[in-house]
Amino acid sequence: MKFSYLLIVSLLLTHTLSAQRLSIDAQGLTSLIIPISTTSPQLLTSSPKGVELRIMKETNGSEDWHHWYKSPRFGLTVIYYDFRNQFLGKAISLQGVGDFPLKKRAKHDWHFLIGYGVAYLTENFNKFRNRKNTYIGSQFNYSFEMMLGYNYHLSPQVKLSAEAGIIHYSNAALQLPNGGINAFSLGLGAKYTPGKTSKPILDTVKPFQKPKKWRWNVFGGFGVLEQYPTGGKKYAVYNVNVLGEKRISRKLSWLVGLEGIYNNLYKEYIPEGQNLPEKNNPGRGSILTGIDILMGKMVIMIQAGLYIYKPQDFDAIWYNKYGFKWRFYQDFFTSFAIKTQLGAADNFELGIGYRF
Structure with a gap:
């Protein structure tokens, strides 16, 4: 679904341009591909090499949440990887990234970086x-980056950097096979921020008052998946959920409720001992709960579901979702997530919702 790739890029661009103070990060990368099975030694013949270039903007302290995360940076990154393998080729990705300080000192700091976007292999x-x-x-694939980094300050404008983490490529079962590439990556580079360090617009943060009332989220989404054999038919997946939302801290909200799923793949399920498919029920129902990590209009979502209605006798009884939301207009939001079962991608989920 190229539309979902374009939506991700547009949302990331919008969020990036709302920040302040430009900086440029560059680093060289070396990696080790983590094998997903013992049957693919032909894909693990060498150590991939790459480069990464980021354009980042530091938040200016104009909103309370900037202070909650110690003035994080947001931006765009381009990653080029040569897997140095004839079967894997090369990859180039464009991601939106958030860089969150963990511990700051006068001459050095630790930080955590997370990014999500699209890739071409x-x-x-x-x-x-x-x-x-x-x-x-x-x-065309989705790409994900998660890094722990260390910066040494040569001056207020120049830093040397070292990072370690995971870079991932997959298409969320849109087209099989979809084992995905997981590259454990090490990076060395430098960061340059022109100009003088600016003081935050807000020197103090408003005291946090936990809302007593629950809010409600109504959401509808869809996805597409492929089933073996490769190059076969694509199946549409639809889901709706109603979740109660309780703010539990400055940064976190807890959600719990019910979800219904309609998966066209289940219509073609052939039970064991039968030669032809029956008229199967394509629906499932679950209890869904999760955490929203709040960053202004951007929200990182982590959810888990437990099936309470599952007439099909395959798949696990629980699943997970990982993704993000963008509150684009008042209480309306759009969402993109990857649904997984037992660590394997089931399908992507793209949709829109309303909070009240």
Whole structure:
């Protein structure tokens, strides 16, 4: 779904441009691909090399949440990777990133960086010309980056940096195979911020008062997935949920409620001992709970669901969702997430909701 890739990029651009104070980060990358099985040694022949360039903007303290996260930076990053393997080829990705300080000192600091976006890979599975690439089924993919970093300050404008973490590529089962690439990555580089350090617009933060009332979220979404054999039929997935929302701290809200799922793939399920599919029920129902990590209009969501209605006798009884929301107009929000079962991607989820 190229529309979902475009939506991710547009949301990340919007959030990035709302920040302040430009800086440029650059680093070289070396990686180790984490194997997902013992049957693909042909994909693990060398250590990938790459470069990363970020354009970042530091928040200016104009909103309380800037202080909650110690003046984080937001921006865009371009990552180029050469996997140095004929079956995997090369990758280039564009991601929105958030860089959150963990511990600040006069001459050094620790920080945590997380990014999400889209990627293009030059090589993907093809049953005629590239059967050995069982990691990537499509050239367009989602990309994810999570890094722990250390900065040493040469001056207020120049820092040396070292980072370690995971860079991930996959298409969320939109096109199989979808084992995904998980690259444990090490980076060394430098950061440059022109101009003088600016003082925050707000020197004090308003005392946090926990709301006593619950809020409610109504959401509807859809996704698409492919089932084996590769290159086969695509199945639409629809879901709706109603979640109660309770603010539990400055940074966190807790949500709990019910979700209904309609998956067209389940219509073609053939029970064991039968030759032809029956008229199957494509629906499931679950209790859904999760945490929203709040950053102004941007929200990182982590959710878990437990099926309470599941007429099909396959799949686990629980699932997870990881993604983000963007509160784009008053109480309306849009959401993008990856639904997983037992660590494997089930489908992407794109939708819109309303809070009241």
